[in-house]
Amino acid sequence: MSMTDYKDAFNLWSETEGMGLRSLDDSESGINAFLQRNPNTNFVCRKGKELVAVILCGHDGRRGYIYHAVVHQNYHRQGIGKSLIHKVLTALDEEGIKKVALVVFAENQKGNDFWQSMGFIKRKDLNYRNLSIDDANV
Numbered sequence: 001m002s003m004t005d006y007k008d009a010f011n012l013w014s015e016t017e018g019m020g021l022r023s024l025d026d027s028e029s030g031i032n033a034f035l036q037r038n039p040n041t042n043f044v045c046r047k048g049k050e051l052v053a054v055i056l057c058g059h060d061g062r063r064g065y066i067y068h069a070v071v072h073q074n075y076h077r078q079g080i081g082k083s084l085i086h087k088v089l090t091a092l093d094e095e096g097i098k099k100v101a102l103v104v105f106a107e108n109q110k111g112n113d114f115w116q117s118m119g120f121i122k123r124k125d126l127n128y129r130n131l132s133i134d135d136a137n138v
Contacts, residue, residue, distance in 0.1 A: 001042035001054060003032055008051035009044065009068075016070045018108030024137040026068075034058060041091045045071075045080050055084045057092065057100070064092040064100035085118055103128060 001009065006028055013019050013026070024030050035042055038058035045053035052075045056067040066088065071081045092100055102120065104111045116122070132138075 001035060001044045001056070003028070003035065005044045005051060005054070006031055009054045012051060012054060012070055012072060013068055016073075018105055018111050019068065019070060020105065022137050024134060031056075040095065041088060043084050043087050045084060047075070053080045053084055055088055057088045059092060059095065059097045062097070062099075064088070064097045066100060066102040069102070081114060082118065 009031075010021075010026065010028075013021055022030075025034075034056065038056075041057040041059065041064070043055050044051055051072075053071040055069040058065055058067070069081065069084065071078075071084075089100065092098075102115065104115055106112075112122075
C-alpha cells in the first residue's frame with residue numbers, strides 16, 4: 001500500500017459495516033506516518049482500477065498488529081482476504097516477527113467468523129483497554 005491508495009482505502013473503510021475509524025489515526029497524515037513506519041507490511045488488492053481490499057499491519061519489533069483489514073462486500077468469498085493475510089504473515093516473518101494480534105468489535109460477526117476461520121483464537125484471559133491521548137482523535 002502507498003499513499004496513492006489512501007483515498008480509495010479510506011472510502012472502502014468508511015462504507016464497511018463494523019469498521020471503526022479515528023479522526024487523527026486514520027487521517028491522511030496519520031496513515032502516511034503509519035506507512036512510513038511500516039513500509040513492508042501493508043497491502044491492497046485492485047481489480048482494474050478499483051480498490052477492492054486493503055489491510056494495514058505494523059509491528060513494534062516484537063508483535064505484529066493488524067488493522068483495518070477489509071474486502072469490499074462484492075468480492076467476499078473469493079480468497080482475497082486470505083491472500084492478504086498470507087502476504088502480511090509472510091512480510092512479518094521476513095521482519096522477524098513471530099506473533100500477530102488484532103482487535104475485532106464483538107458485534108462484528110462477519111469479521112469474527114473470518115478471523116476464526118483463519119486460525120486467530122479469541123483470548124479469554126485478557127482485558128483490552130485503551131486511552132485516547134488526544135481528545136481530537138475521536
